[in-house]
Amino acid sequence: METKAPNPTIIATKWALFYLGVSIVLTYTYEFLHLAQDSPIKYISYLPFIGFCFLAQKEYKDQLGGFITFGQAFNPGFRYALFSGLLTAVFLYLYLSVLSPGTMQQIVDAQGAKLAEQNQSQETIDKAAEMTLKYGAVIGSVVAAIGTLIFGCIVALIGAAILKKERTAYDIIDETPTDPTL
Incomplete structure (x- = not known):
């Protein structure tokens, strides 16, 4: 009887969808609480990302029988x-352009205030605002996808180093049939 190897794509997709759900809830919680765009409390969203990455790796290890190489x-x-980066990018684009377009205006206002503090001309501030309103959702989504992938790779490397448990000569499975008629 041949055992089927677990599929890491299915496991990763499941946990990425969980993360997307938590991210959506956190996003609307931050909006409901009227948190500033640069509030340090928003770093809380890194915790479920890290946790779900470890859980995906742990589930894969468990499905492999408790032994797993670093790779x-x-x-x-x-x-x-x-997958988390791609799903987050899609949600972020929809959020900024359709679901909550007022958020882009808040970003533009904050950006304009910072540029004004730096004594930039009104023409520069207006041009920056125009570009942000026009391309901000797309650029933000691309940056989110790439940033999530890079951060996720670092987390995955750490998780792989922690979870790695290779089979030794003493861990060889006895594959002798248990049926006495064989």
Whole structure:
């Protein structure tokens, strides 16, 4: 009887969808609480990202029988980071352009205030505001996807180093049939 190897893509996708759900809840919680765009409390969203990456790697390790190489452990973590980045980018684009377009105006206002503090001309501030309103959602989504992937790779490397447990000569599975008629 041949056992089917676990699929790291399915595991990573499941945990990426969990992360997306938590991210959506956190995003609307921050909006409901009227937190500033640069509030340090928003760093809380890194905790579920890190936790779900480790859980994806741990689930894959468990499905492999408790033994996993570094590369095998990194695989679901990388896929989780990739899928989370893509899903987050899609949500961020929809959020900034459709679901909450007022957020882009808040970003533009904060950007204009910073430029005014730096004694930039009104023409420069207006041009920056125009570019941000026009391309901000797309640029933000691309940056979020790439940033999530890079951060996720770092987390996946750490998780792989922690979870790595290679099979030794003493851990060889006894594959003798248990049926006495064989």
